[in-house]
Amino acid sequence: MIVLGIETSCDETGVALYAADSGLLGHALYSQVDLHARYGGVVPELASRDHVRKLLPLVRQVIEISEVKEKDIGGVAYTAGPGLVGALLVGATTGRSLAWTWGVPAIGIHHMEGHLLAPMLEPNPPDFPFLALLVSGGHSLLVEVEGIGDYRVLGDSVDDAVGEAFDKTATLLGLSYPGGPALAALALQGDATRYRFPRPMTDRPGLDFSFSGLKTFARNTWLESGQREQDRADIARAFEEAVVDTLVIKCRRALAQTGLKTLVIAGGVGANRRLRERLGELMQAEGGRACYPRLEFCTDNGAMIAYAGYRRLQAGQHESLSIKAMPRWSLQELQAV
Ligand code: KG4
Ligand code: ZN
Numbered sequence: 523m524i525v526l527g528i529e530t531s532c533d534e535t536g537v538a539l540y541a542a543d544s545g546l547l548g549h550a551l552y553s554q555v556d557l558h559a560r561y562g563g564v565v566p567e568l569a570s571r572d573h574v575r576k577l578l579p580l581v582r583q584v585i586e587i588s589e590v591k592e593k594d595i596g597g598v599a600y601t602a603g604p605g606l607v608g609a610l611l612v613g614a615t616t617g618r619s620l621a622w623t624w625g626v627p628a629i630g631i632h633h634m635e636g637h638l639l640a641p642m643l644e645p646n647p648p649d650f651p652f653l654a655l656l657v658s659g660g661h662s663l664l665v666e667v668e669g670i671g672d673y674r675v676l677g678d679s680v681d682d683a684v685g686e687a688f689d690k691t692a693t694l695l696g697l698s699y700p701g702g703p704a705l706a707a708l709a710l711q712g713d714a715t716r717y718r719f720p721r722p723m724t725d726r727p728g729l730d731f732s733f734s735g736l737k738t739f740a741r742n743t744w745l746e747s748g749q750r751e752q753d754r755a756d757i758a759r760a761f762e763e764a765v766v767d768t769l770v771i772k773c774r775r776a777l778a779q780t781g782l783k784t785l786v787i788a789g790g791v792g793a794n795r796r797l798r799e800r801l802g803e804l805m806q807a808e809g810g811r812a813c814y815p816r817l818e819f820c821t822d823n824g825a826m827i828a829y830a831g832y833r834r835l836q837a838g839q840h841e842s843l844s845i846k847a848m849p850r851w852s853l854q855e856l857q858a859v
Contacts, residue, residue: 523596525579525835526554526620527828528614530573531605531633532659533557533564536824537580538833539588539595546643548588549825551818552576559699563689570608573667577616584824595624597840599831602630603848604660610844610847618845627840629831634661634853636826642814643829653782655773655801658789659702662731663853664776667786670833671858676776677729679833684765684791687733691740691761695754705758706794712759713752717743719764724771729779731772736764766797770804783810793820834859 524547529536538549554572558564585592603610606844614630620630632844638654641647653676656663662684664677682690685702692701697708698809719739722732773785785805791797792814805812819825834840837859 523836524594524629525597525599525828525832525833526595526617527824527826527831528577528581528598528600528617529636529822529824529827530577530609531601531603532609532822533569534822535573535576535580536822536827537577537584538824538828539584539590540777540828542832542836544684546825546828547590549823550580550584550585550587551823552580555700555791557695557747558739558850562699566606569606570612573609573612577612581620584749592624595626596712597621597626597831597835598624598628599631599827599835600628601633601636601827602846603633603851605633605849607847607849610849614670614845614847618841618843622843624851627835629834629840630846630848631827631830631834632853632856634658634663635671636830638665638667638786639830640788640819640826640832641786641813643819643825644813644815648784648786648811649699651782652784652786652813653773653776653780654786654788655769655792656789657684657787657791659683659689661789661797661816662733664729664772665853666780666782671856673856675852676779677772679731679733681732681734682737684731684733684769687737687765687787688791690737694737694741695744695758702791703793706762706796708755709758709762709796709846712755714759714763716756717760719760721764721768721771724768729776731768733765736761739850760793762796762821766794766800770800771796773801774804777808783808784813785810786813788815788820790821793817805820
């Protein structure tokens, strides 16, 4: 079975083809970063319109580079949520309609399930059960994963998601959108010993996260500093260290609580090198294993949706002839495979 995957939940149009017997056949991504940069964040209406412009040409491109015939595509998977409703509707309508035209089943995929399964596209993929740290622009989740669709959320963010905190802190330090990668790059030049930021919610039991206070702490530190280049880098470094350290502490706790020995790190912030390094060290100390997707599959992409769709369609799941778009949708509501 060959599955077409479509991702349009936010500001990236992603398309991929995944085959049961040979894995990923081809994928393409169009990022809207330049479109939203001058507004300092994603403008939902502009995002939807750009998906409309880019999606079908990308589908054609991926079919061509994969050297697949349309008649050989056996199913279509699209991101049904969570995300921006207008953006989701573009992928959902296009995906559902293509499936109808081709006479094949379609399935709406949960965006975070896509992220969570992305390491399955790599050599030596993780075995179930595992613990997943999902850190993106919209979510910070610790999930106990028993199998596909069998998810227990152990920790969630009570305010800003990790990526959101990275982006907002980057903006207040004067870095351009999207701030996460820019802040991480600047942190490389920072002195880790100059400032010490708090590690939020680590002084009490539990696995939830709160990152909005850290952003305020960064703002105050910046305003009280001399606002020179080195101050900016030192604050970026202290912020990154605090976030990474907090995530490491919560992962260690969740591993102890569940007895799990495999940790999957996924979502856009999973591309952060310092986080990958520290979690790698943690898993080595725990005698376990850390699994990440390749960097380009940490951030939004069509490949993770094609893969999740393939697993569900292969198990016989599919949607009726209706278009599914769920801007808010809990991972725990998913049907197990
Ligand atoms: O998963 P993703 O592409 O989109 C969502 O589903 O939200 O995640 C995007 C988020 C953004 O907040 C971005 O700033 C952050 O991931 N991000 C990073 C890095 N690369 C992307 N944050 C920190 N360090 C990075 N290297
Ligand atoms: Zn994402």
